[in-house]
Amino acid sequence: MDILHIQSNLKIALPVGLSFFTFSELSYIFDVYNGKSKPQKNIILFTLYVSFFGKISMGPIVSYHEMEDQLENRTLSKAQYASGMVLFSKGLIKKVLLADQLSYIYSILQNNTSTLGVWLLAISYMLQIYFDFSGYSDMAIGLSRFFGFDFKPNFDHPYTATSVQDFWRKWHISLSQWFRDYLYIPLGGNRVDKNTYIRNIFIVWFCTGLWHGANWTFILWGLYYGCLLLLEKFFLREKLEKLPKPISHIYTLLVVLIGWVFFMSPNITTAFTTLGKMISIGTTTFANNQAKFMLKSYFILFVLAILLSTKVYDRIQIFVYNQYKMKAVYTTWTIYIILFIVCIAFIVGGTYHSFLYFAF
Numbered sequence: 001m002d003i004l005h006i007q008s009n010l011k012i013a014l015p016v017g018l019s020f021f022t023f024s025e026l027s028y029i030f031d032v033y034n035g036k037s038k039p040q041k042n043i044i045l046f047t048l049y050v051s052f053f054g055k056i057s058m059g060p061i062v063s064y065h066e067m068e069d070q071l072e073n074r075t076l077s078k079a080q081y082a083s084g085m086v087l088f089s090k091g092l093i094k095k096v097l098l099a100d101q102l103s104y105i106y107s108i109l110q111n112n113t114s115t116l117g118v119w120l121l122a123i124s125y126m127l128q129i130y131f132d133f134s135g136y137s138d139m140a141i142g143l144s145r146f147f148g149f150d151f152k153p154n155f156d157h158p159y160t161a162t163s164v165q166d167f168w169r170k171w172h173i174s175l176s177q178w179f180r181d182y183l184y185i186p187l188g189g190n191r192v193d194k195n196t197y198i199r200n201i202f203i204v205w206f207c208t209g210l211w212h213g214a215n216w217t218f219i220l221w222g223l224y225y226g227c228l229l230l231l232e233k234f235f236l237r238e239k240l241e242k243l244p245k246p247i248s249h250i251y252t253l254l255v256v257l258i259g260w261v262f263f264m265s266p267n268i269t270t271a272f273t274t275l276g277k278m279i280s281i282g283t284t285t286f287a288n289n290q291a292k293f294m295l296k297s298y299f300i301l302f303v304l305a306i307l308l309s310t311k312v313y314d315r316i317q318i319f320v321y322n323q324y325k326m327k328a329v330y331t332t333w334t335i336y337i338i339l340f341i342v343c344i345a346f347i348v349g350g351t352y353h354s355f356l357y358f359a360f
């Protein structure tokens with residue numbers, strides 16, 4: 001019996017945010033050992049770093065050297081509080097009005113047997129996990145600003161990426177940086193011979209998959225990205241650079257979507273069955289009544305979610321602000337307040353779902 005099977009059978013109850021506690025503590029140890037930071041002699045400040053509630057359950061993963069100075073030297077201002085409130089509201093909107101609605105579509109289509117239904121299932125999960133996780137990150141960073149902490153963004157519109165490498169520069173940025181600083185670079189990074197470099201990539205991505213959970217689907221998901229990054233480095237980089245951006249963008253979205261199929265599946269068999277259904281292997285029809293109904297009923301939600309996962313909103317916001325200055329600020333605040341109240345109504349009404357990344 002393998003260790004993953006034993007872990008799944010024991011059903012051990014673990015503290016919420018255990019992996020984030022662990023990464024924070026390891027970051028402190030490594031930063032002090034490498035001379036990036038001085039040993040923290042104040043147990044209160046050390047505990048504050050490790051267990052600060054804004055980041056502990058789902059990140060972002062803040063390295064100790066990034067937070068060290070802020071533990072003792074923080075400034076509070078109305079501007080910082082206001083920006084934190086806007087960011088928190090934006091995250092709550094992403095979570096409640098987008099991720100939770102996409103979660104409903106995903107749950108309804110779990111057993112759909114049509115090709116269209118399976119594609120909608122995968123796309124809804126792909127969009128849900130982005131708005132869920134980036135929404136929480138925005139909320140955590142916004143809350144942190146209330147207390148004088150300024151953390152870097154954890155997402156940068158990853159679904160606008162034009163390569164897998166570009167995607168991982170934009171998705172869960174703090175996790176990528178943690179593995180880069182504390183595992184990849186100590187292993188030698190890319191300043192080694194080809195075989196050692198390949199070994200380093202596989203070690204990092206095996207650990208990345210395992211970090212998400214002791215399940216073969218997570219490990220396969222991590223190794224899948226390791227293989228793709230190696231393919232891009234040694235074979236595809238020049239070809240991708242020559243392709244028109246829309247084509248390389250579609251390529252990236254497709255391979256990321258396949259990755260999410262592994263990530264969302266309870267086991268490897270289910271993952272490959274789902275991928276087969278996406279190319280009409282094992283399906284009963286191309287589009288059954290349920291799939292057609294869900295697409296028709298939630299078409300606007302899909303379009304809105306896709307648009308908001310790009311930089312369209314940010315560009316519109318900048319354009320409007322440049323044109324109307326303070327009027328745009330007042331209008332933006334009014335919209336956020338209204339949507340914040342709507343979110344509270346959804347939560348009170350019982351349509352709120354827990355964050356996906358609480359499981360990790």
